[in-house]
Amino acid sequence: MNTTIAIDCMGGDYGPAVTVPATLAFLNTHPDAEAILVGREEELAPLVEGAQSRLRSRLHIHNATQVVEMDEPPTSIRAKRDSSMRVALHLVKNGQAQAAVSAGNTGALVMISRFALKTFPGVDRPAICFALPTIKGHTYVLDLGGNVDCTPEHLFEFGIMGSMLAAALDHNERPTVGLLNVGTEEIKGNELTKRASELLRVSSLNYHGYVEGDDIFRGTTDVVVCDGFAGNVALKTSEGLLKMLATFLRDEVRSGPLSMLMGLVAMPVLKRFKNRANPGHYNGAVLLGLRGGVVLKSHGSADTYAFEQALGRAADAVANNLIQRIQDRMETMMSTNGENA
Amino acid sequence: MNTTIAIDCMGGDYGPAVTVPATLAFLNTHPDAEAILVGREEELAPLVEGAQSRLRSRLHIHNATQVVEMDEPPTSIRAKRDSSMRVALHLVKNGQAQAAVSAGNTGALVMISRFALKTFPGVDRPAICFALPTIKGHTYVLDLGGNVDCTPEHLFEFGIMGSMLAAALDHNERPTVGLLNVGTEEIKGNELTKRASELLRVSSLNYHGYVEGDDIFRGTTDVVVCDGFAGNVALKTSEGLLKMLATFLRDEVRSGPLSMLMGLVAMPVLKRFKNRANPGHYNGAVLLGLRGGVVLKSHGSADTYAFEQALGRAADAVANNLIQRIQDRMETMMSTNGENA
Numbered sequence: 281m282n283t284t285i286a287i288d289c290m291g292g293d294y295g296p297a298v299t300v301p302a303t304l305a306f307l308n309t310h311p312d313a314e315a316i317l318v319g320r321e322e323e324l325a326p327l328v329e330g331a332q333s334r335l336r337s338r339l340h341i342h343n344a345t346q347v348v349e350m351d352e353p354p355t356s357i358r359a360k361r362d363s364s365m366r367v368a369l370h371l372v373k374n375g376q377a378q379a380a381v382s383a384g385n386t387g388a389l390v391m392i393s394r395f396a397l398k399t400f401p402g403v404d405r406p407a408i409c410f411a412l413p414t415i416k417g418h419t420y421v422l423d424l425g426g427n428v429d430c431t432p433e434h435l436f437e438f439g440i441m442g443s444m445l446a447a448a449l450d451h452n453e454r455p456t457v458g459l460l461n462v463g464t465e466e467i468k469g470n471e472l473t474k475r476a477s478e479l480l481r482v483s484s485l486n487y488h489g490y491v492e493g494d495d496i497f498r499g500t501t502d503v504v505v506c507d508g509f510a511g512n513v514a515l516k517t518s519e520g521l522l523k524m525l526a527t528f529l530r531d532e533v534r535s536g537p538l539s540m541l542m543g544l545v546a547m548p549v550l551k552r553f554k555n556r557a558n559p560g561h562y563n564g565a566v567l568l569g570l571r572g573g574v575v576l577k578s579h580g581s582a583d584t585y586a587f588e589q590a591l592g593r594a595a596d597a598v599a600n601n602l603i604q605r606i607q608d609r610m611e612t613m614m615s616t617n618g619e620n621a
Numbered sequence: 622m623n624t625t626i627a628i629d630c631m632g633g634d635y636g637p638a639v640t641v642p643a644t645l646a647f648l649n650t651h652p653d654a655e656a657i658l659v660g661r662e663e664e665l666a667p668l669v670e671g672a673q674s675r676l677r678s679r680l681h682i683h684n685a686t687q688v689v690e691m692d693e694p695p696t697s698i699r700a701k702r703d704s705s706m707r708v709a710l711h712l713v714k715n716g717q718a719q720a721a722v723s724a725g726n727t728g729a730l731v732m733i734s735r736f737a738l739k740t741f742p743g744v745d746r747p748a749i750c751f752a753l754p755t756i757k758g759h760t761y762v763l764d765l766g767g768n769v770d771c772t773p774e775h776l777f778e779f780g781i782m783g784s785m786l787a788a789a790l791d792h793n794e795r796p797t798v799g800l801l802n803v804g805t806e807e808i809k810g811n812e813l814t815k816r817a818s819e820l821l822r823v824s825s826l827n828y829h830g831y832v833e834g835d836d837i838f839r840g841t842t843d844v845v846v847c848d849g850f851a852g853n854v855a856l857k858t859s860e861g862l863l864k865m866l867a868t869f870l871r872d873e874v875r876s877g878p879l880s881m882l883m884g885l886v887a888m889p890v891l892k893r894f895k896n897r898a899n900p901g902h903y904n905g906a907v908l909l910g911l912r913g914g915v916v917l918k919s920h921g922s923a924d925t926y927a928f929e930q931a932l933g934r935a936a937d938a939v940a941n942n943l944i945q946r947i948q949d950r951m952e953t954m955m956s957t958n959g960e961n962a
Contacts, residue, residue, distance in 0.1 A: 415865050428803055428811045441726040460770055462853040470769045470850060493857025497865040508852045509811060512803040513847075516834025517855040518862050523757050527868070 282314050282338070284599045285591060286368040286377035289319035290347040291384025293581045299383065302587035306595075307335045313595050314338045316377055318347060318368040335340040342367060349389045350580065355614040357388045365389060370398040372573035379574035379594040381564070383582050388565065388594040389575065390426050390534035397572030400610050406567040407438050408577065410515065411443060413562055414499030419494060420445055421556065422453075422568060425513050430507035435459065435476035439485050440609050443501035447556065448600035450502075458491030460510055465490075472507065480505075480585070483613060564590030571607065576596055622861065623655050623679075624939045626932060627709040627718035628659035632725025633920045639916030640724065641668040643928035647936075650678045655679045656937050657718055659709040659897060661686060664829040677740065683708060689729045690880035698729045706730060710737040713914035718851060720915035720935040722905070726922050730916065731767050731908065738913030741951050747908040748779050749849070750786060751856065754903055764849040764915060767854050771848035776800065776817035780826050781950050782909040783844035790934065791843075799832030801851055806831075807883035813848065819847075849856055890907075905931030909937065912948065915939055 285306075289299040290310045296319060303315045313412050318361045328339055342365040346360040360366065365384050371377045382389050388405055399406060409422035420442045427434055439457045446455035456534050459477055468490065469477075480487040488501045493514060506514070533581040563586035569576040574597045578590040630640040633688040637660060644656045658665050662684040669680055685708040687701040701707065706725050714737045731747055738772050742924075750763035751773045759785045770776055784846045787796035800818050801808045808833065810818075820826040829842045833878060834855060839844050847855070904927035908916040919931040 413865070415868055460854065462766060462850055493854045494858075494861030494864065496858060499859035506854075509803055512850055513801065513851045514832045514854050516856040517837060517858055518834075518840035520835030521859050521862055523835065524754070527756055618674060 281377070282312050284314040284344075284370040285312075285318060285593050285594050285598075286316045286318055286378040286380045288365045288368040288380065288384055289317050289324055289452070290344075290364040290380035290576035291353075291382045291580075292352075292587070293383070294583075295319075296323050296327055298518065298584050298587050300324060302582075302584045302591060303339070304328070304335055305584065305588045306470050306591040306611055307338055310592065310595055316340045316342050316371055318342045318344050319364040319372070327464070328453075333610055344368075348385050348619045352385060352388065354387070354391060357385070357391065366392050366396070367394050369575070372472040372575070373397055377573070378598040379576065381576045381578060381587075381590050381594050383578035383580050383587060383590075386577055389505070393567055393570055397570040397575065399569045400401065400571055400607065402433065402610075403437055403569035404434070404612065406569040406575070407441060408511075409438075409568050411449075411562045412496055412518075412564045414497050418562060419496055419499055419502060419504055420584075421468075421504045421506070421511060421514070423506065424503050424511040424565065425508050426567075427470045427508040428512075429509075430472065431602065432472060432475035432479055435505050436483065437569070437610070438505040439483070439487070439503065440613055441482050441606055442505060443485055444609055445501045445566060445568060445597075445602065445608065448602040448605055451600075452502060454486045455502035456486050456488045456503060457503045458488045458499075460496075460497060460506035460514075461490040462491065463493065464492060469529065473606060474503075485613075500548055546594075558583040564588070564593040565585065566593070568606070571603065574602055623653050623836070623891060624651075625655040625657060625718040626935050626939075627657045627659055627683075627712040628932070629706045629723035630658050630665055630719065631685075631705040631726055631852035633919065633928070634724070635924075636660075636688075637664050637668055638925065639925050639928050641665060643923075643925045643932060644680070645669070645672055645676055646925065646929045647932040648679055650682045651780040651933065651936055655681070656932075657681045657683050657684045657709075657712055659685050659712070659936075660688075668687045670756070673907045678711055681713065685709075689726050691726050693726060693729065695728070695732060696725070698732065706740040707733050707737070707948050710734050710916070713783065713916070714738055714887040715808055718914070719916065721929075721937040722919060722931050722935050723920035724899055724921050724928060724931075725767065727918055730918055734908055734911055734916045738911040739914065741912055743774065743951075743955065744910035745775075747916070749780060749805040749852075749906045750783060752790075752903045753837055753856075753859075753904045755838050758927035760837055760840055760843060760845055761844045762852060762855070763932075765852040765906065767908075768847045768849040769853075770850075771813065773813060773820055774848050776813070776848065777820040777824065777844040778910070778951070780821050780824070780828070780844065781954055782947055783846060785946040785950055786907060786909060786938075786943065787843045789943040789946055792941075793843060795827045797827050797829045797841075798844045798845035798846060799829045799836060800835075801845055801847035801855075802831040802833065804831065805833060817846075826954075854939050890901065901929070904928065905934040907934070907943075909947070912944065915943055 305341035344364040346363040366379045393617045405426045423479045440608045461473045510547045555614040563576045686706040687704040689704045689706045709721045713721045746763035746767045752759040787793045802814045906918045917935045
């Protein structure tokens with residue numbers, strides 16, 4: 281069966297100008313995939329008119345008249361029954377697609393997907409999981425924002441879901457799991473981390489123990505688990521540091537007597553460097569804990585390349601049975617855990 | 622009166638090989654300062670023999686036979702009554718010095734200084750405050766590790782102490798204070814941030830409101846307040862990211878056909894860049910909340926330049942009455958806050 285992705289084409293900073301070309305590029309490299317473009321038909325149709333027929337045949341437009349704005353409050357979002365985001369998620373709910381991808385408002389995506397696609401038993405809100413680049417490759421970090429106040433059981437669930445994501449996307453069947461803490465010694469941490477560590481230790485997951493913030497980029501473990509507050513702080517701080525460094529570097533290249541020459545010579549180095557550290561390459565946070573299908577949140581400012589990566593990641597997750605893997609593992613481990621407790 | 626600094630010469634990754642030359646450099650640029658080198662006299666004496674007499678006259682050696690190791694457990698640290706760290710802090714306690722500087726074990730420094738120098742009423746453990754570089758200059762962030770479980774009152778106290786530090790070191794009498802959160806909207810955050818925000822809002826501090834992780838390096842506020850868990854995650858994550866980027870950049874410069882030429886030409890740019898982003902320039906975390914004197918924690922791997930910066934920062938804090946400022950402000954605000962509550 282072809283994998284079908286429903287795309288919220290109106291979301292993100294650039295809307296159809298990015299989402300539609302990215303979808304065409306995605307279909308070009310994924311001959312078994314289909315795409316449903318969701319949004320204002322009159323805006324979407326002209327953008328696909330010129331597409332090659334071999335792509336056009338796997339491309340469908342589903343009209344949705346409303347758009348969820350980036351800073352819209354929850355009550356107003358709920359009232360928009362025909363938003364491109366909600367319609368895309370309902371295509372997954374109804375089985376017309378197996379995954380949805382959106383670059384829109386994160387809070388809205390979490391809220392609507394939670395209602396439309398339901399969560400696994402014991403999971404209150406889907407966790408947001410990013411693959412961050414490391415010296416060795418990448419590390420899956422969750423939760424990055426959805427669950428600000430967590431119980432030890434939540435962190436344990438994140439460990440299961442993150443492991444299943446690494447298994448599905450990287451074919452890594454025994455991914456190592458680290459628990460983010462303020463030190464790696466057994467006595468460090470707060471009540472939450474201590475109790476979560478006990479749950480993870482007795483589980484059948486490949487639990488490494490505590491890790492610290494620098495272990496994320498060092499790639500110490502394949503998965504790093506933390507509450508949504510700490511995860512959001514780690515992610516946003518990293519983004520801020522990268523921006524500051526980029527500003528400093530630009531200033532430095534511009535100043536100095538040989539600046540032009542230096543700039544020209546240094547450019548290819550910096551360009552390759554940027555590609556390697558490029559968060560766009562890892563674009564697409566997975567919403568984990570949803571029963572009804574795969575949901576990917578692209579960065580709002582994603583360009584065509586980055587949005588295409590998010591679509592590819594969604595297709596991979598579907599092809600590798602992410603949802604079924606999580607469901608099976610949650611059932612087994614939750615029952616084992618209950619017996620141990 | 623001359624400012625006298627007690628220096629734990631045995632602490633840190635390099636011990637006297639860094640701390641003694643750094644002290645000589647510091648005395649050279651601070652003609653009104655005196656220094657007490659604390660540690661094994663037989664190791665310290667040869668290192669200052671060749672010093673100029675104008676420095677030598679402001680330099681004293683205080684013998685201490687034991688050393689706190691970097692990974693030593695608390696019980697063992699308490700038994701070392703003659704450790705260079707403890708002796709340095711007791712020189713401050715006894716009024717022979719106004720500040721102590723150590724590159725040793727952070728946990729030990731917090732524990733010993735808390736017992737020797739006592740905390741202000743209501744302050745359980747000293748907060749660790751770093752100045753992190755920003756696009757505009759620097760931002761004081763606290764707590765960075767000491768207080769893992771915080772009450773709203775703790776965060777409020779951090780706001781007072783961080784403001785007084787900015788006032789003392791930067792002559793910024795109305796520093797802006799941000800509260801670290803997962804979003805800047807009023808409804809975002811957990812119970813802790815919501816209640817702390819209320820305390821800060823009704824205070825006489827220059828409270829900006831919520832900030833996010835990227836605001837630290839953007840320099841949105843002069844002071845950023847957070848619990849020790851989030852602060853530690855932010856700091857360690859940033860360190861990890863910097864190390865990863867340095868590794869990537871080194872690889873990039875080395876690869877490629879013109880790598881040698883590129884390296885040579887790009888080097889001055891990268892060097893100036895490194896100086897600007899150099900955390901060593903901002904070396905020295907201040908332990909805030911101690912009544913008995915100024916305590917600075919240098920990075921364990923500090924080189925001579927970085928350790929000298931920490932000494933200069935300690936001298937500045939003493940010269941600008943940091944402890945008295947905090948005491949005065951704590952008394953005024955705590956009483957006002959009590960009335961408001």
